[in-house]
Amino acid sequence: MPLQSRHLLGLDGMRREDIQLILDTAVSFREVLDRPIKKVPPLTGKTVANMFFENSTRTRLSFELAERRLSADVLGFAATGSSVSKGETLKDTARNIEAMKVDMVVMRHSAAGAPHYLSRVIEANVINAGDGSHEHPTQALLDMYTIREKLGRLQDLHVCILGDISHSRVARSNIFGLKTMGARVTVCGPATMIPREITRLGVEVCHHIDDVLPSVDVLNVLRIQLERDAGRLFPSLREYHNFYGITRKRLEKAGRTITIMHPGPINRDVEISADVADSEHSVILQQVLNGVAIRMAVLYLLSSRT
Amino acid sequence: MQLLLKNGRLVDPLTGRDEALDLLITDGRIDRIGHSLTSASAQVIELRGKVIAPGFIDMHVHLREPGFEYKETIASGCAAAAAGGFTAVCCMPNTNPPIDDESVIRFIQARAKVALGGLVDVYPVAAVTMARKGEHLAPLAELATAGAVAFSDDGDPVADTELMRRALEYSAMFGKPVIQHAQDPALSKGGVANEGFVATSLGLPVIPRLAEEIMVARDIRLAAYTGGLYHVAHVSTAETLATIRKGKADGVHVTCEVTPHHFVLTDESLRSFDTNFKMNPPLRTQDDVEAMKAGLRDGTIDAIATDHAPHSFDEKEVEFQVAPFGIIGLETAVGLALTELLGKNVLSLYQLVEKFSLNPRRILHLPDIKIEEGEMANLSLLDPVTEWVVDPPSFRSHSRNTPFGGYHLTGRPIGVLNNGQVHWSTPS
Secondary structure, three states: OOOOOOOEOOOOOOOHHHHHHHHHHHHHHHHHOOOOOOOOOOOOOOEEEEEEOOOOOHHHHHHHHHHHHOOOEEEEEEOOOOHHHHOOOHHHHHHHHHOOOOOEEEEEEOOOOHHHHHHHHOOOEEEEEEEOOOEOHHHHHHHHHHHHHHHOOOOOOEEEEEOOOOOOHHHHHHHHHHHHOOOEEEEEOOHHHOOOOHHHHOOEEEOOHHHHHHHOOEEEEOOOOOOOOOOOOOOOHHHHHHHHOEOHHHHHHHOOOOEEEOOOOOOEOOOEOHHHHOOOOEOHHHHHHHHHHHHHHHHHHHHOOO | OEEEEEEEEEEEOOOOEEEEEEEEEEOOEEEEEEOOOOOOOOEEEEOOOOEEEEOEEEEEEOOOOOOOOOOOOHHHHHHHHHHOOEEEEEEOOOOOOOOOOHHHHHHHHHHHHHHHHHOOEEEEEEOOEHHHOOOOEOOHHHHHHHOOOEEOOOOOOOOOHHHHHHHHHHHHOOOOOEEEOOOOHHHHOOOOEEOOHHHHHHOOOEEOHHHHHHHHHHHHHHHHHHOOOEEEOOOOOHHHHHHHHHHHHOOOOEEEEEOHHHHHOOHHHHHHOOHHHOOOOOOOOHHHHHHHHHHHHHOOOOEEOOOEOOOOHHHHOOOOOOOOOOOOOOOOHHHHHHHHHHOOOOOOHHHHHHHHHHHHHHHOOOOOOOOOOOOEOOEEEEEEEEEEEOOHHHOOOOOOOOOOOOOEEEEEEEEEEEOOEEEEOOOO
């Protein structure tokens, strides 16, 4: 069964069996990563362009590694700032790269919908590596993979996503994916960071983290963007840490074993305390490793959907 | 040159007349009105089942000239207006230079005179503030004297409350309305989509409905306090309409317009990230669309205007967040109104003609169009039943940025007569 779409633009509307297929395919690639020789041939002769219009270190490295592990030829392209400020449109940039006979494009872009637009104007398979505050599908897939690896299932688990939900593409993709896979999802954060009508996505909303922790299986802690709207969404990092920061004390009070996730990079002792990030219940580094396997699975599955 | 319009249904809100009649037009003047008129020399146009209405005006158009002639010119905009069934347009001041000096008004008037032989009356809307910056009043008296029919910083609201107060006071001296693109910029800053479920799903920066509602509420208080004439451009939310409805009931001089896209489309369309659904105010929800229809029906909404906003293909062929706001509307408005309002029993033909002609002219204090013997013919001819498909490549506008390409519509403009000129939209 191939994937329904020849692009990975987001998890909104993706079929359950497609998510299942990607997670299952990633299991065998995850196993490849434990071998002494971590390279397999499926993308031999294929060229993948990584177009990063926004700063990213780990996602770009993770994709690059996944591409190389699959024996693809890899083309890197980094340009910060919008297409307009560069003086060349996204369409022209992408078509120029495609003219060099590129098979797949991985794109990170600050504008929501940019990969959707790109998929209409070029022939290559498009993989969304994060578009504005919209989606970051491979992050959510690797999060789901990691939860499944740790807890054996997704169905009926209670996952809480904590932080600035309004501006988080990680939150949105996780919500879409987890709801499709049958999990219960709660979003938690200050009211200024919860977008309107989000309950219509089938999630619960909570503003006091201590109220929800006692029923939570997995806590996905989002990075707090220090620079965002300073002083308008929340008054100070100290206040955020006091009311929402995940500390050992807070987790002990919940009286329950909670798997701790974080998409990185971590602000230690702001949204998560150092001892929690490094604790035995934290799967943060597994997420990073699984990210390579998930991206290999996505690249592999899409490469056969030309 | 004589034209005999046979058996057309004359719908004239000014006189209340609604009957099938013949009109004999000689050199652009209505010679005779009656039944079974004949003329040996006239070109006969059979209009059985068709409608003769007073000339339509689109009071919210961006003609882009001077300054942005690659998007639209006064000539191409007038051609689009005539093709769309309009004999008059108001052109907005966000040109370069902006319409904040009478020389720009004279330039526009000169260009309009030679477009289509002067068929389309072009009424400039001048800026409220110098360079539309919201800081100092433009020379409103000079602009009014030169021919400005209203004042607006359209595209940008007059956000400064004190300045808006002064603008209303000052413009009222000449009986000219202030047209407000009502949107509190502190609330709408950076936004591209209606705040709600769709924007939440898509992660798009938002323009809350509140931004419009708060400014309209403020402005209505200002209009009540100053006695100014206040017109709300392109209303988009149900609550805005409720506020205007109350203002009208309280006797405040407040009027408003709605665009076809705000009574046809919702923000659900944004899921495609197609930039032809990006406009300001943004598309709202189905509840708002229903409220627009109710407001049209109960008279809260006075006029239908398009906010015709041409942009080049390349300007719109970018990421959604990067694209400019706005769509063209002159060549689809009448078809959409006939299909969605007349065809779905939201408005009677009589009411529809009011909203395209009588009401907007009265908001702007333009003379009523008289369909009487001896008067110059200023007429829009409509076919309310023929089905057609919107075909942007055939548009007369320079630009093609419409979300309605491929739409199947019922009813369309046939032609227009004004200032001694005739223009047919379709081969007759």
